[in-house]
Amino acid sequence: MYLQRRFREQDGTSMKDGTEAQMRRDLTSEIEALEKRYKTLKDYLAGAQMEDFEVVGALQAYKDDLSIISAHILTLYQLKGQRAKITWESLFTNLDTALETIRNSAHPKPRAAIETALNMSEPKIEEVMAFIAMLKQSL
DSSP, rough: HHHHHHHHTTTTTOOOHHHHHHHHHHHHHHHHHHHHHHHHHHHHTTTTTOHHHHHHHHHHHHHHHHHHHHHHHHHHHHHTTTOOOOHHHHHHHHHHHHHHHHHOOOSHHHHHHHHHHHHHHHSSSSHHHHHHHHHHHHH
Protein backbone atom coordinates (compact mmCIF):
# COMPACT_ATOMS: atom_id res chain seq x y z
CA MET A 1 0.00 0.00 0.00
CA TYR A 2 2.79 2.43 0.95
CA LEU A 3 4.65 1.72 -2.29
CA GLN A 4 1.48 2.20 -4.35
CA ARG A 5 0.89 5.54 -2.63
CA ARG A 6 4.49 6.65 -3.22
CA PHE A 7 4.26 5.58 -6.86
CA ARG A 8 1.09 7.61 -7.36
CA GLU A 9 2.73 10.64 -5.77
CA GLN A 10 5.84 10.28 -7.95
CA ASP A 11 4.00 9.71 -11.22
CA GLY A 12 1.85 12.80 -10.69
CA THR A 13 -1.35 11.03 -9.69
CA SER A 14 -2.74 12.73 -6.61
CA MET A 15 -3.87 11.04 -3.45
CA LYS A 16 -7.28 12.51 -4.16
CA ASP A 17 -7.50 10.43 -7.35
CA GLY A 18 -6.53 7.27 -5.46
CA THR A 19 -9.08 8.00 -2.76
CA GLU A 20 -11.76 8.64 -5.36
CA ALA A 21 -10.94 5.39 -7.20
CA GLN A 22 -11.19 3.43 -3.95
CA MET A 23 -14.48 5.11 -3.13
CA ARG A 24 -15.81 4.18 -6.57
CA ARG A 25 -14.87 0.52 -5.98
CA ASP A 26 -16.45 0.59 -2.52
CA LEU A 27 -19.57 2.25 -3.88
CA THR A 28 -19.89 -0.35 -6.64
CA SER A 29 -19.73 -3.22 -4.14
CA GLU A 30 -22.25 -1.46 -1.85
CA ILE A 31 -24.62 -0.97 -4.79
CA GLU A 32 -24.38 -4.65 -5.67
CA ALA A 33 -25.29 -5.58 -2.08
CA LEU A 34 -28.21 -3.12 -2.15
CA GLU A 35 -29.47 -4.60 -5.42
CA LYS A 36 -29.50 -8.09 -3.86
CA ARG A 37 -31.44 -6.86 -0.84
CA TYR A 38 -33.87 -5.00 -3.08
CA LYS A 39 -34.47 -8.18 -5.06
CA THR A 40 -35.16 -10.07 -1.83
CA LEU A 41 -37.72 -7.46 -0.77
CA LYS A 42 -39.38 -7.38 -4.21
CA ASP A 43 -39.58 -11.19 -4.27
CA TYR A 44 -41.19 -11.15 -0.83
CA LEU A 45 -43.70 -8.49 -1.86
CA ALA A 46 -44.49 -10.56 -4.95
CA GLY A 47 -45.45 -13.49 -2.73
CA ALA A 48 -42.26 -15.37 -1.92
CA GLN A 49 -42.45 -17.06 1.48
CA MET A 50 -40.01 -15.83 4.10
CA GLU A 51 -39.88 -15.93 7.87
CA ASP A 52 -40.80 -12.64 9.55
CA PHE A 53 -37.34 -12.27 11.07
CA GLU A 54 -35.79 -12.70 7.60
CA VAL A 55 -38.01 -9.96 6.20
CA VAL A 56 -37.18 -7.60 9.03
CA GLY A 57 -33.47 -8.35 8.57
CA ALA A 58 -33.65 -7.78 4.82
CA LEU A 59 -35.52 -4.51 5.28
CA GLN A 60 -33.05 -3.26 7.91
CA ALA A 61 -30.08 -4.31 5.77
CA TYR A 62 -31.57 -2.54 2.73
CA LYS A 63 -32.00 0.66 4.75
CA ASP A 64 -28.45 0.39 6.14
CA ASP A 65 -26.98 -0.23 2.67
CA LEU A 66 -28.88 2.71 1.22
CA SER A 67 -27.57 4.90 4.02
CA ILE A 68 -23.98 3.85 3.30
CA ILE A 69 -24.45 4.48 -0.42
CA SER A 70 -25.87 7.92 0.32
CA ALA A 71 -22.75 8.77 2.34
CA HIS A 72 -20.52 7.56 -0.51
CA ILE A 73 -22.43 9.70 -3.02
CA LEU A 74 -22.14 12.80 -0.85
CA THR A 75 -18.42 12.20 -0.33
CA LEU A 76 -17.75 11.72 -4.06
CA TYR A 77 -19.50 14.98 -4.85
CA GLN A 78 -17.55 16.70 -2.10
CA LEU A 79 -14.26 15.41 -3.52
CA LYS A 80 -15.21 17.08 -6.80
CA GLY A 81 -16.00 20.32 -4.98
CA GLN A 82 -19.72 20.03 -5.65
CA ARG A 83 -22.71 19.97 -3.36
CA ALA A 84 -25.23 17.18 -3.50
CA LYS A 85 -28.54 16.59 -1.80
CA ILE A 86 -30.01 13.17 -1.20
CA THR A 87 -33.72 13.38 -1.92
CA TRP A 88 -34.93 10.08 -0.56
CA GLU A 89 -35.40 11.02 3.10
CA SER A 90 -39.06 10.07 2.77
CA LEU A 91 -38.01 6.52 1.90
CA PHE A 92 -35.75 6.33 4.96
CA THR A 93 -38.51 7.62 7.21
CA ASN A 94 -41.06 5.17 5.82
CA LEU A 95 -38.65 2.24 6.11
CA ASP A 96 -38.10 3.15 9.76
CA THR A 97 -41.86 3.31 10.28
CA ALA A 98 -42.34 -0.10 8.67
CA LEU A 99 -39.60 -1.61 10.81
CA GLU A 100 -41.09 -0.18 14.00
CA THR A 101 -44.58 -1.34 13.02
CA ILE A 102 -43.34 -4.87 12.38
CA ARG A 103 -41.26 -5.03 15.56
CA ASN A 104 -43.94 -3.59 17.86
CA SER A 105 -47.02 -5.35 16.55
CA ALA A 106 -48.43 -8.32 18.45
CA HIS A 107 -49.37 -9.93 15.12
CA PRO A 108 -46.94 -8.44 12.62
CA LYS A 109 -47.88 -8.34 8.98
CA PRO A 110 -44.56 -7.46 7.38
CA ARG A 111 -45.85 -7.58 3.81
CA ALA A 112 -48.57 -4.99 4.46
CA ALA A 113 -46.26 -2.73 6.48
CA ILE A 114 -43.55 -2.82 3.81
CA GLU A 115 -45.99 -2.25 0.95
CA THR A 116 -47.53 0.72 2.76
CA ALA A 117 -44.13 2.24 3.52
CA LEU A 118 -42.92 1.87 -0.05
CA ASN A 119 -46.15 3.19 -1.55
CA MET A 120 -46.04 6.29 0.67
CA SER A 121 -42.44 7.18 -0.17
CA GLU A 122 -41.59 9.94 -2.57
CA PRO A 123 -39.57 9.19 -4.58
CA LYS A 124 -40.64 5.58 -4.92
CA ILE A 125 -38.14 2.84 -4.17
CA GLU A 126 -38.10 1.93 -7.88
CA GLU A 127 -37.01 5.48 -8.74
CA VAL A 128 -34.24 5.38 -6.14
CA MET A 129 -33.04 2.04 -7.49
CA ALA A 130 -33.15 3.36 -11.07
CA PHE A 131 -30.97 6.31 -10.03
CA ILE A 132 -28.56 3.97 -8.26
CA ALA A 133 -28.42 1.68 -11.32
CA MET A 134 -27.49 4.68 -13.49
CA LEU A 135 -24.90 5.72 -10.95
CA LYS A 136 -23.41 2.21 -10.98
CA GLN A 137 -23.09 2.34 -14.77
CA SER A 138 -21.29 5.68 -14.57
CA LEU A 139 -18.69 4.39 -12.11
